[in-house]
Amino acid sequence: MQNFQGVGVSPGRVIGTIRQMPKPVSEPPSGEQLAASTTAEEAVAGLKAAAQSVHDELKARADKASGDGKAVLEATALMAKDTMLLKSATKLINNNGSSAERAIWEAGASVSEMLHNLGGYMAERATDVLDVRARIVAELRGVPAPGIPASDSPFILVAEDLAPADTATLDPAIVTALVTSGGGPQSHTAIIARSLGLPAVVAARGVDEIPDGTEVFVDGAAGSLSLEPTEEQRAAALAWVENAATLSVFDGNGTTADGHLVPLLANVGGAKDAAAAAALGAQGVGLFRTEFCFLERDTEPTVIEQAAAYRGVFDAFPGKKVVLRTLDAGADKPLPFLTDATEPNPALGVRGYRTDFTTPGVLERQLEAIAIAADETEAEVWVMAPMISTAAEAARFASMCDAAGIKTPGVMVEVPSAALTSASVLRHVGFASLGTNDLTQYAMAADRQLGPLAELNTPWQPAVLRLVQLTVAGSAEEGNGKPVGVCGEAAADPALAVVLVGLGVSTLSMTARSLAAVGTVLKTVTLEEAQELARLALSAPDALDAKAWVRAKLPILEELGL
Amino acid sequence: MPERTATIASRSGLHARPAAIFAEAAGESPVEVTIAMAGSPTDDALDAASILSLMTLGAAKGDVVVLRAEGDGADAALDSLVTLLETDLDAE
Known part of the structure; x- marks a missing residue:
């Protein structure tokens, strides 16, 4: 075995x-010519046949799909045998002697650029042309279609x-x-x-x-x-099916065994997520990733469009807390109207709140849209800025929120400097929320997208836990009991969630699917036990031991297959 | 050469779903059909069966376009395509 x-x-x-x-389709080399044994007519015929079969495959998928997905697949299928695309590729084969692969690659690039330059809806379809192009090249090469x-x-x-x-x-x-x-x-x-x-x-x-x-x-x-x-x-897989059923229901009451309340909130990207999270028992939203409403956009959404998108999330949680994060563009989530894709070091570049330095106005208009949407609903709206590094930035963000009429401004703590100076940072704002994904990547200097660094990149690192502890201690030092929550993926790990509660975190926000598992495990420990487990994790020499030691003290995890 | 003018009725203009439906219909007609914005030179006319051409044409709701075709069945083909353009396809 x-x-x-x-x-x-x-x-x-x-x-x-x-x-x-399948691996992504690689670009046919620039200047690639027809093989000596192939005539231009044969290459054009081969290209047409490949285009037809890509069309048929996409059409077949469209017939089985429904709703928006169906419309997109139908349009994409038509692009595969589009005369504009094929004529321009045919010209490259006949006039330049290009290989069919190179010809369709270049034809696709120029059509895609044309659409991109038209902006709006057309620009959003530019990537569909590139997808079709990759499928045709895969078909010509006889390798599986990408995706x-x-x-x-x-x-x-x-x-x-x-x-x-x-x-x-x-x-x-x-x-x-x-x-x-x-x-x-x-x-x-x-x-x-x-x-x-x-x-x-x-x-x-x-x-x-x-x-x-x-x-x-x-x-x-x-x-x-x-x-x-x-x-x-095989038996374990069968048992999981049963456990999964019990672990899919959260009763909407996050608490330790001895009644210390820890509201369990959801991370959402839009109205659809929010409705699903509410149905799964989320006690509010701890992280609304507003950039997810706009990832497909080339241009800044209008204030009215934004307000409607925010409103959709607020309406799912009347009377409950919704913590909204302002546009967190940059690094792995570029937005063309905010970020510079050519930065050598995007994770350390102009991202999150920092985009306000280079593109002033976008943040101000977003705050205006949030205030409009908040006015119209019963949700309790909190607003936080991502990538805050200093107390001065926190102060400036708070004054921008104040100017827009937003009552509860806060900050994400994901840069180690903010964790280390949380008392000063919190003096200017009403709350802090720890983004453990980025906090880990910055504390460990390990790019979160890189597989070889996966062992470094875990929030179980004692150094990361120590930063969480310091952030909570900063709030105590500040003296007004300002809440410090966690909204990174760490909160979704039931064992780590217990540790975070032991470290003094007041709320946990996670993907809604994890609420039931975290809620179930949290109910089995007292606050004192959680504090004991937090001390144990902090004292571990490394992340593997921290995780193993804590899990050993929580036998329920193994029982439930968590 | 037979030609017809039509006013775009679909709310989103001649892209997205309406463009896909129209391009498919144009591709199925027995003659080659071209499309151009009203008043633009005949040379600028695009292949009506090409969804990418339709998208780059950028016709919005209320814009007037000219359809042209030649050969057997051209008149009937143009008539049915005009009907399609003057229907709000987004409403279906």
């Missing part, structure tokens, strides 16, 4: 057969890493688990898996060599993938 070890990022035990995600494989029967998806765009085509009824060879615990794969409630393992080296169709056992808590599943593992 061969075992592949990675990092578990979303619990669950399943057995299934794997499908490999998540289309299938009618369930499978375990193995990939190098997933991109945010893959979420749209990921059907949780078909894909039963995610395993990646790259990516870290904070990668998009991890975030996508948690939001869909799919078991997932990242940074499992060697899994990309396993052939399609191999039967495997995946344990998303242990972070392992095993070939040739044993009887024990």
